[in-house]
Structure formats: C-alpha cells, structure tokens
Amino acid sequence: MSLIVQKFGGSSVADKDRVMNVASIVADTYKKGNDVVVVVSAQGDTTDDLIAKYKEIDENASNREKDMLLAAGEQISISLLAMALHKLGCPAISLLGWQAGFATSSSHTTARIKKVDTSRLKAEIAKKQIVVVAGFQGLNKYDDITTLGRGGSDTSAVAIAAAMHADLCQIYTDVEGVYTADPRKVPNAQKLEEISYDEMLELASLGAQVLNNRSVELAKKFGIELEVLSSLTHKPGTIVKEKPKMEKILISGVAKDTDIARISVTNIPNEPGFAFKMFSLLSAKNINVDIILQSIGRNNTKDITFTVAKDNGAKAVEILEKNYINKYDGAQVLLDDSVAKVSIVGSGMESHPGVASDMFEALADAQINISMISTSEIKISVLIDADYADKAVRVLHDKFFSEV
Amino acid sequence: MSLIVQKFGGSSVADKDRVMNVASIVADTYKKGNDVVVVVSAQGDTTDDLIAKYKEIDENASNREKDMLLAAGEQISISLLAMALHKLGCPAISLLGWQAGFATSSSHTTARIKKVDTSRLKAEIAKKQIVVVAGFQGLNKYDDITTLGRGGSDTSAVAIAAAMHADLCQIYTDVEGVYTADPRKVPNAQKLEEISYDEMLELASLGAQVLNNRSVELAKKFGIELEVLSSLTHKPGTIVKEKPKMEKILISGVAKDTDIARISVTNIPNEPGFAFKMFSLLSAKNINVDIILQSIGRNNTKDITFTVAKDNGAKAVEILEKNYINKYDGAQVLLDDSVAKVSIVGSGMESHPGVASDMFEALADAQINISMISTSEIKISVLIDADYADKAVRVLHDKFFSEV
Numbered sequence: 001m002s003l004i005v006q007k008f009g010g011s012s013v014a015d016k017d018r019v020m021n022v023a024s025i026v027a028d029t030y031k032k033g034n035d036v037v038v039v040v041s042a043q044g045d046t047t048d049d050l051i052a053k054y055k056e057i058d059e060n061a062s063n064r065e066k067d068m069l070l071a072a073g074e075q076i077s078i079s080l081l082a083m084a085l086h087k088l089g090c091p092a093i094s095l096l097g098w099q100a101g102f103a104t105s106s107s108h109t110t111a112r113i114k115k116v117d118t119s120r121l122k123a124e125i126a127k128k129q130i131v132v133v134a135g136f137q138g139l140n141k142y143d144d145i146t147t148l149g150r151g152g153s154d155t156s157a158v159a160i161a162a163a164m165h166a167d168l169c170q171i172y173t174d175v176e177g178v179y180t181a182d183p184r185k186v187p188n189a190q191k192l193e194e195i196s197y198d199e200m201l202e203l204a205s206l207g208a209q210v211l212n213n214r215s216v217e218l219a220k221k222f223g224i225e226l227e228v229l230s231s232l233t234h235k236p237g238t239i240v241k242e243k244p245k246m247e248k249i250l251i252s253g254v255a256k257d258t259d260i261a262r263i264s265v266t267n268i269p270n271e272p273g274f275a276f277k278m279f280s281l282l283s284a285k286n287i288n289v290d291i292i293l294q295s296i297g298r299n300n301t302k303d304i305t306f307t308v309a310k311d312n313g314a315k316a317v318e319i320l321e322k323n324y325i326n327k328y329d330g331a332q333v334l335l336d337d338s339v340a341k342v343s344i345v346g347s348g349m350e351s352h353p354g355v356a357s358d359m360f361e362a363l364a365d366a367q368i369n370i371s372m373i374s375t376s377e378i379k380i381s382v383l384i385d386a387d388y389a390d391k392a393v394r395v396l397h398d399k400f401f402s403e404v
Numbered sequence: 405m406s407l408i409v410q411k412f413g414g415s416s417v418a419d420k421d422r423v424m425n426v427a428s429i430v431a432d433t434y435k436k437g438n439d440v441v442v443v444v445s446a447q448g449d450t451t452d453d454l455i456a457k458y459k460e461i462d463e464n465a466s467n468r469e470k471d472m473l474l475a476a477g478e479q480i481s482i483s484l485l486a487m488a489l490h491k492l493g494c495p496a497i498s499l500l501g502w503q504a505g506f507a508t509s510s511s512h513t514t515a516r517i518k519k520v521d522t523s524r525l526k527a528e529i530a531k532k533q534i535v536v537v538a539g540f541q542g543l544n545k546y547d548d549i550t551t552l553g554r555g556g557s558d559t560s561a562v563a564i565a566a567a568m569h570a571d572l573c574q575i576y577t578d579v580e581g582v583y584t585a586d587p588r589k590v591p592n593a594q595k596l597e598e599i600s601y602d603e604m605l606e607l608a609s610l611g612a613q614v615l616n617n618r619s620v621e622l623a624k625k626f627g628i629e630l631e632v633l634s635s636l637t638h639k640p641g642t643i644v645k646e647k648p649k650m651e652k653i654l655i656s657g658v659a660k661d662t663d664i665a666r667i668s669v670t671n672i673p674n675e676p677g678f679a680f681k682m683f684s685l686l687s688a689k690n691i692n693v694d695i696i697l698q699s700i701g702r703n704n705t706k707d708i709t710f711t712v713a714k715d716n717g718a719k720a721v722e723i724l725e726k727n728y729i730n731k732y733d734g735a736q737v738l739l740d741d742s743v744a745k746v747s748i749v750g751s752g753m754e755s756h757p758g759v760a761s762d763m764f765e766a767l768a769d770a771q772i773n774i775s776m777i778s779t780s781e782i783k784i785s786v787l788i789d790a791d792y793a794d795k796a797v798r799v800l801h802d803k804f805f806s807e808v
Contacts, residue, residue, distance in 0.1 A: 016457075016460040016461055019461060020461070050480065053420075053480070053484060054483070054484060054487055056420040057420055057423060057424070057484055057487045057488050057491060058487045058488070058490065058491045061487040061490070062486075062487065062490055064497070065483045065486045065487050065490075065498060066483075068479060068482065068483035068486075068498050068500075069479070069480060069483035069484065069487075071479065072476040072477075072479040072480050072483075073476075075472060075473070075475065075476040075479065076454065076457070076473060076476050078472070079458070079469045079470070079472035079473035079476075080457060080458060080461055080473065082466075082469045082472075083458055083461045083462045083465040083466065083469050083473075084461050084462070086462065086465070086466055086469075087461060087462045093468070094469060094472050096472075096549075099547060099548075120547070143503060143524070144503075145500075
C-alpha cells in the first residue's frame, strides 16, 4: 500500500464531466488499496471570473483581499470533487489550505510555504478518507488567507508529498508528459519516460510550461518522485527524479520562449560599475534580467544587451531612460520584443563538447541568425528572431532526435 | 461615537453597482465617526449557481461538503466589498466566519451559533478598520466550515451586535421597513416607525418575510435594537425594540402565509392519546404542526385537522397513512394545500377584546369563509381558501388602518 498525491489543474476539473472524470481516476487509485491525497486547482473559468469581478471594482485591489477572493475558487472545486467521490462510493473529505495545515509567509499573492502541519491530513487518512486539498492557498501568521502565486497548486501537491513522505506525486495536466519538444509544433516530438530534476527545471524556465519551477525545486530538495501525465488518457506519463535509470541521453528536450524582449543600451562610458548600477535599478523594480551580452563600442564606450520578460520591456526602458541614460551624451536604449529564446537541454551534454557546434550548425543551415548565446552545464540557449522560433525548434529537434 | 453593525443581503450586493452602493452607505456611516462592522451575504445569484453546480453532481450531496461549497459565496462578496471600501478611501478588512470568531454547533447546513470570540473583531476595530464579515457561516469544533441555514446572515449580524455590545444593528433589505401589510399587495400599507420584538416575531413567522425569526429572538434576548431599512433609498426604516416609545397601537400588521397545507384526519377513535401519538409520529420526522382543531364525529369517533408547511404536506399524509390510519376502519387522511393563513398582529389587542369580532366581521362582509382560527396574546390567525388570501389582507387592513 502506497501513499499517492495526485494533483489536478483547473482545466481537469473545468465542468461536471471533468470533475467526474477526475473522481474516477482518484477512485481507481484508492480502490487499488492506496492512500490518496488529491490537490485541486480552481475550476477552469472560476479564477478568471473572480479576477473580472474585482477588476470591475478596482484594478489595483489590495493583495490581501485578492487572496481572500481567489481562494474561494478552490473551495468550490474541492467540495465538488469530494461530492463526486462520494457519488462513486468512496469516502472523501475536502480541506481548505489552512485546514490541511499550510502555513505560509505573509506576502499576499506570492506567499511561500513555511510548513505543512500534517496532523489533520494524517487523521483523515487514518480514517481511510480520500483527502481533497485546496491547492494554491494557505494561511499566514496573522490568520489571513494567502495564495502561492503562479503554479501554486503544483507546489502545494509536492509540499504535501514531502511532508507526508508520499511514495509518488502525480501531476495530472492536459499533456501526456514531458516531450522532447512542444508536440503541437514538432510532429515527431517524443514523450520522455524519465527526466532529471535539473533538466526539468531548465525546460520549465525555458517556456515548456509543463511543471511549475518551484514545485520541481521542492521535489528535488525532498527527493519526491514526480509523474507528469494526462487526466484524459490512461497512459503512463513522464517520471521526474534525481537520476533517471535509463542511459543518459544527450539531449532531453528543445524548448522555446517567446515571452521575452531584448534591450540594448549603447554608447555608455566604458568604466567599471556602470553595468552594476543599471541592473541594480532594474532589480529594485523587480525586473529580472536573463541573458546579458557586453561589447566594447567606439571611443571608449560600451554596449550592453540583455533580455527581460516581454511584459517588463517598456517599463525597463522607461526606468533606464529616466534614471540612467540621460546622464550620458549619445547613450541610447533600444527595445526589441520580436525575439525568441530557443534552447536545448540535456544532462548528457556536459561530457559531449560537440553539442554547441552541432546546434549552431543546424541553425546556420536553416539560415537562422543568432544574436545572443547563453550556456549552462546542461543547457544552451540562443536568442533569435521570433519569426524563426518554431522553425528553429524543428531543425534542432531533427538534428538531435533523428537517430533516437 | 457608536458601534454600528450593518447587514446587507444577497440582492444588495448582487453586482458591481450594488456593491459600490453598499460601500457608500458603509463609508458614510464610518465617516461620521462610527465604528462599523458589516455583515454580508453571498451575491444574489452566487448561491443559486453553487447549488446548481452540486446538484449536477449529486442531488443528495453531503451536508458537510455543501457547507464547504456554499461558504465560498460570502468569501467572494466580503472581499469585493472590502475592495470597494478601499476604493472609497476607507480602511477595511474582510473576515470569514471563523476569522470573525463564529463558533457553531456541529450540525451542517443548520448550525447554531455557540459563541462569537470577538478578539479579532476588536483588534481590527481598534485599528480603525471597517470589518466586513461573512454572514451565514462559522466553524464547528472539528474545524469544519458550517452554515447557519435560512436567514443565517441576519442571525450573524445580531450575534456580532450582541457580542460586541453594538449600539445599533441595521438590517438592510429591499423594502423600506416593516409595513402594516405587504405594500405590493395593499397600496395603502403604512411603514411602521417602531415595532416590538414580539410583534415582529409573530409577523415574521406569519410570512411577512422581512426579518428572520432567529435573528429577532436573538435581538430580543440580548436587547439589541434592530433597524430594518432599504439599501436603495436613504430613508429611516423601522426600529425593532422591546418597548416602542410610541403609543401602543392596536394592530401593527396584517400578514398572510400561503406556504401552508391543511391535513384532516377523520373517523379515528375518540380515545385519549391518539392525537398525541399522531403528532409524535410527525414530530419524529421533523414535521412541525401549526394550528390544530379537534372535533367530535359520529359513533364515538373524532376528526383532527391541523396545518403544516406546504412542503411537508404529502410526507405527513404518507406517514400517517402508513403508520397510523391503517389501524382504524373508516379512518381517512385528507390533504388540502390550497389554503392560506391570514393574521393580524398587535400588542394592543390584549386590552381590546373587540378585535377578534371586528376581524371576523370584516371577513364575513367580504364573503370570506373561515375554516380554522388560532389566537395568541398578540395575534389572531384564520385559515381561509388561498384564492381569497390577498383580498382578506386588504379588507383587514382597511378595517384596522382606515382611521390611522
């Protein structure tokens, strides 16, 4: 008998039929003799409806009240799922984040889980209940409802799996697992049987959008085995674990990220500390900088080029123009948001020095120009024109997966 | 400076404009220097939507999960109202039932308030916050969400007023106060300035549907002055208190109740204990009996006629036929659900013995037949054909209020 945590996203419980479908997956797992904790997000459209409601009143509503409002979403989905499980003859009880013991930091809308007090969870499991837990939410030290931000339900599921020493944490989603590339764009993309936490982290941050990064980090930290699988097909998914059993494959995936903008700052004095000052300004406004490229210009000036999330592009330019660039004659800030980052990820590449040149060759053969390059031990990313992003993913996938 | 509790029902916060309207009433009260606690129900259609959602899954869903589901309704309305108050420049914080200290009995969907722990409420008030509390809900000793049943938000408001020793508890609704009769049916119905708790209780139980009975009982018990008024017009409403200042008026109102059925049990043996046994059977199934009439029939038999809520009519007949009547030859159970109870209420009638005969005369003049009569110290009720209910209210109102 195992303890299994199963997490279902909003689209998996979007309507009555989907809720019944999820209930049948959970009931099957339970009837095989397992203890089951289910973590659920708000139903498909509920969160959007609630956001529309508060925006009608105040676009800039307080974060505390936003959390109070949005947390109602999971309250609805957990009770409906518990009812659906009863309908299938299974004992089940729904628990809100705070009832399931989620103590979080105080920061509303972006709270961090500090502790999961498992006493209630364990008591319900001991009564052979299927426990249906509201993902995404917790309680801070002031007894106020908090939410965990983007992908919070994945994180909730992994946190429960860690605190309860679960044998497996299944993340049900609308894809069948982790693929070597986006299967909607690359027809011969292959589902991976297994992938390491580190590779998954690189893929998630590169826009693969399968698993939330925080949840993978947490799973890595506590050694929780994750399975990413579909709630609509009954097929095994992809296992995310420390050391996949299979032979180390060179490349585990190709990903693209088009939610990106490139900013070039040109003709600034070539003196130490200027770049630091510029990035401090952006960091103070919570703007994260990704790839950075610095080059020497004419007349003892330099150019710095970097990327930010597309949403932050205009704001970053404004901050730099107002507070920084106006001090230097001839300095300029340029914004280009028609760029894409395409990356290959694979823990095998550490020991294969030819991977980078293979990647550049494939892109060159396809007449795709590279404007920036960034590498880590298990990843190579290139910045290219957004128009060529899908093509780049295809040619790279062909290059590295044709013989697999 | 006073502490005022204001309660707004679901239709008062049905949409964005209504929420802003309620916020402006609350903000006005606050800006006059008062401390304010606001109790809100779920938005107009939310509760119905949530009920529809669970009925799709299971008509007979568990009461615990129903409470979990429905409590999400007030969570939405309180956060929206707090946001609206912020928008108007007022400090405000929303609190769920449990955060506001509502400890209830365990019985889901019909929980009773056991205690209101006011520590959080007082702390927020001390910070000059307007506190927006979710009505209708609390927490039982198992840390599970409970709801208070019909009219629960009125009860929540009065309970807070009692626990916080509030100076006034205003119940905002969609009528301007308590009237001498239903103003939609009786054009010359008059709004009462004041009414006693007892009269209000009789009127509420008689179908006037202005205030929930439990809330009036609680207000009476703790001597909380209630004001019933409209959230849409800015007019004084009706004050409900122990001893109205005004001169005792003879009759304070005329009410009708058509949610009623008459059951006649005929030809049962005229022996002691039979009626007791019959009503015990009904009481065991939670069927309340209202007016009772017993008469002696032929051959040492008797007939007993009584009224129950319309919903319980068929069930009561079934219970009596299965468990009781089949033992007696010739006994019969008859159901008539086209009846209405029309009543006059007034604390003045105790000292005016002519009121009953005036009432019967007015009905006789209008050719309205009376089938049953019930009286208390401050109330006379008659059972008539439902078709004549509105007419009866009009002629009684004319009789008793023409000279007012």
